[in-house]
Amino acid sequence: MSQSNTRDSSTATYECHECRNRVEAAGFPGPCPECEGPMRNIAVPRE
Numbered sequence: 582m583s584q585s586n587t588r589d590s591s592t593a594t595y596e597c598h599e600c601r602n603r604v605e606a607a608g609f610p611g612p613c614p615e616c617e618g619p620m621r622n623i624a625v626p627r628e
């Protein structure tokens with residue numbers, strides 16, 4: 582399968598539930614680096 586994305590599709594964006602801080606990581610980043618709150622994957626196909 583040949584797919585040409587402009588960005589690395591192996592990374593996902595995670596957002597903190599507490600402070601809305603966002604991080605991009607290849608895997609689950611663990612607790613928020615800012616407040617140690619829970620992170621969730623926000624890989625939604627829209628801006």
Ligand SMILES: [Zn+2]
Binds near residue numbers: 598601613614618
């Ligand atoms: Zn946070």
